[in-house]
Amino acid sequence: MTGEIQLTDEQRRAVEHFTGPLLVVAGPGAGKTRIIVERVAHLMDERGAEPSSIVVITFTRKAADELKERIIRRVGGRAEEMQISTIHSFCNRILRMYPDHHPLGSNFHVLDEENQLMFIYEHREQLGLGNVQRERFPRIQAFFSECQENMVDLETLIEHHRRTGARKFEMTVAEAYQRYLNLMDEAGLLDFAGMQWRVVRLLENDRKVLDDLRSRYRFLMVDEYQDTNPIQERFLELLAGEECNLFAVGDEDQSIYGFRGSTPENFLGFEKKYGAEVVMLEKNFRSVPSIVDVTQRFMDGYRKYPKDIRPVRDSENRVFILDNPTHQDEPSNVVEIIRALVDHGVIPHQGYVTLLFRSVKHDAVEIMNELRREGIPFNVYGEGGFFDREEILYIMHLLHHTRRERRKIIRKLKYEHLEGEFMDLTPGSVNLILDMDEEELRGLREYREFREAGFTDPDDIRKLVALNSLIDSDLGVLERYYEILELTEYPHRLLERGDDESREKLYNLARFSSLIKDYERVSSEPCVEGLMEFIRMAMSRGVKKYDQILLENPYSVNMMTMHRAKGLEFPVVIICSVFNGKLPRKVQGRSELELPEELRRSTIRSDVMEEEEEEEEETEKEERRLFYVGMTRAQDMLIISATGNHRGRLGYSEFIEDLIESSRITSDRLGRIDPEDARIEIIKNSCQVEDIETREIFRISFTELNTYLTCPFRYMLLYEYGFDVPSTRDQLYGMAVHECLRRINRRLMRGETVTDDYLQELASHALRDIEMSPDGFRAFISKLKRYLDEIRSRASEIVSAEKPFSILRDCFMITGQTDLIIRNLEGGLELVDFKSMSGSGIHARDIELQLGVYRHALNLDFDGFLAYTFEDSEWHEIEPTEDMEGLLEDVAERIRREEFPPRENELCSLCIFHSICTSLHGKLEAGSGEEDDLRRAFRALDPEDMDGYVEAIEGITGYLRDSSDPEVRARAADYIGEAGDAVALDALREALSDPEEGVRIAARRAIERIKKAQRALKENYRTLICGRDFFRPKKIHTREGQFVVCRVCGHSKFLEDGVEEVVGIIGDEEYSWRQEDRLFISMWDEESKRARNADIDTLWVTDSDNMDYGWAINAVYQRLKNDVTRAKPLSEIPVTIRGDPQISEEEIDILRRFGEIRIG
Structure with missing residues (x-):
């Protein structure tokens, strides 16, 4: 394995390490991520380690995603069996893996x-x-x-x-x-620290769980180990156990998160605590020699592990200290340097430059203003400013206006916020509002009252009446928010404009919806007043999460904090505001609330450290490490902006003095320049890295994919902009059902019993957030028991419950997880998806697509694909969509091209974005005549409307052949496939040559569905068809010999030798003892040459107490009428009625469309 990859000797030592603890000390640019990836491959390919035994921990979700992508590219789908995540995600998973071993269960x-x-x-x-x-x-x-x-x-x-x-x-x-x-x-809530503590207590107190996890996860690999805190170190210690295959990667020089509780002690004491081998990675593949040399000398004397970091790259570039006369000169000098680099071709565009700060919010304002004045675009990260944005002030004021209390909660909100574009009121209305007392305006309710108050514009009055009606409304806060967006039509206007400024406003409005959803989640009684109280507090403290969103431009200067830059690299780095008293920051006194030192838990004994470090000294060292991290982000050029006169405080930062002193003997590496010389000196440098604009991997979950296929416009608002929407009862119920079934399956996998008491407790926990009557709760328990009986009788083994998967291609990655994989009684694998609804509520195309994606991702040989509908406890055989690769690539490319048209479906009227959509696009029914007619034609395929069937199919086929709109042609192909009618096969085959890829994909999908729908009628042996849904026939399972078996429900029928008659039976007790409302048709084809012509000799209607004859007879008629393989016309198939079935005159009329009716 390692022979294929160029590795240094030290890298190879790390990669080929097998068992026992190892500490990898990796300096900046040492290729530590590559080492982790290669060691994963080595463990699997050379050491035979099971992928599921490997854990890789990182400290940010983004780092985990990127690492997982690289591992998948290296080892393929096996990576899905690994645990690659943040430590928080890993702890979350452990708690959900063992819900019966702690009080929170899994519904937290x-x-x-x-x-x-x-x-x-x-x-x-x-x-x-x-x-x-x-x-x-x-x-x-x-x-x-x-x-x-x-x-x-x-x-x-x-x-x-x-x-x-x-x-x-x-x-x-x-x-x-x-x-x-x-x-x-x-x-039922946990915070990050509490979740980790909960896991540690679980492992300390439950030996069974600890032993299970240790046997499952044998190889632990932890990146950025120097950033662990005491509880994380304890968790890793417990998990590693005596075997201690703990592979720790880190760098004491980059420990900069002391304010989060991280301590370098864990890293520095690792060798002694575990008796670990140490590997030093001292080659820097990132930076040119001058940057490596200057930063190395800066940290000499401040390390436990001495390093001799050596550059791999070669360059004559120097590191520069920009000596500004005063701090006020810095903005113009920095901007002049950026302009010079571009003007003289040192860098191709400003996107190569990154400005780093101690604090963007406090240090970057003047430089941002200078960049704006000079017309240089920039991306800023971590500035805050969310609550100061215009559109956020508008929406906060409007929400605040709808409070029930008279008390004004946020005094910053004034009626001037009604003057702008959000409400889009006329000047006359705005002037009236500004002259009114707030409570006077809030007291108006009726149209007439506003007219009497002097308002004249009808649209303005309509908006204000709708706004004031919310004061008395019982709507939740998030629902109220969307009502305001709807009545103002503000999102519609932003979408219509579509420029970057409008898009930024939409992104920030979406973030505000997330803030509201978060608030509703944590509040026991959410209301506008409570939200405003929190916002008032957040505005005063600057909650970091709510930074404003600004669109990124790869050709713009980047601005961020040094903390945020950790783990990144940039061609040109300018560290700004390295001033006396600012960097290093003056050590503050103890906070009024600090955990006493004697209660702080250090997993490293004090004698591990060479000397006891005082807190103040450690803070100073962390400031040095922070500056080091900032400098080592640079690949080709590093410029440090300093001054000896910062707001009257004379003298340079001690870091500047240390840099000059430590590099005195190598002045060719470090240059101190005046602003006048900066242009001349800096343009002598070169920039060798390749263009930084790269095409990022596009990540999408199956849920997102399905949303796009249902309605691209809804996908855009939910997943591109990030709007959060209120949870519906159906969604909460669906999550509860999945949670219960998952826990039942996991218990069965472990061989544990599932008692009635357990089901009661499980249901109570899962339904905690759902109002349900006692009868409804008892019915829910009954459905759980039925599922338990069903799965025990169907599965010989539960292979996996909620198995994750990913599909990675060059430009996109699709992720998700399956509900269940079982091994059936015959030993074959079956893939099962759970639906919380009944069978009549599932949409065939959606579930076929879903299972098609799962099959494509898992690449396993499945014997069957099933949907289990919880409400009616039914199994439904599904034929997954075949051509997944083309479909996935097409969707990914459409999203990349930002193609987000609306697509009407039956849920449009329920969509929370319906008003925005219709305001922007008009009513879809009226706006697209072809779509409307096509939809009506499809509805004519209803089994109840049998006479219009042929006409409807011909109409749909016409749209497939003749429409100029590719969306309509694709939809027509989907409709034909959903109908499962072979009459239109020729038109579908013609559509395989359609110029639009989307139409070709839809046609291939439809052809495959029709072929599979007819396959049961073409097979040359006895079959028994379970036909509850004849409009979409089920796949059939048969056995050789005298028995025929329905795979859907498990019924069987013994046929005597020589029986050639093919019989259709409705309601016979012999067949309906288990599922009385089921319908069965037995078919026999006596000649293999006539596989397309199943002869149906007699339709039998027999007595049954629990049969919906009207539905069943209609379904049989529809199925046989439209069966292209039928040899006989309906008029030649006699009907025999046995016993006294309860059949109406209307149903007799349908039976008369067959042949002779016999009683007997």
């Missing part, structure tokens, strides 16, 4: 840091913090997390406070800590 939700703060502030009264100033809540949140990260229980904390004489506020927060944990448990 994990809050990120911002939502954790929202929860604390929303429940401040219950926590006993009602009188605490809102500015203190972010620190309270950090304290709660710090306690959990160090595994501190309430008793220990209180006892310490009493012993040391803590202040009243500290004691109040300590008491709130336990209330917080209790409230979170009651709500």
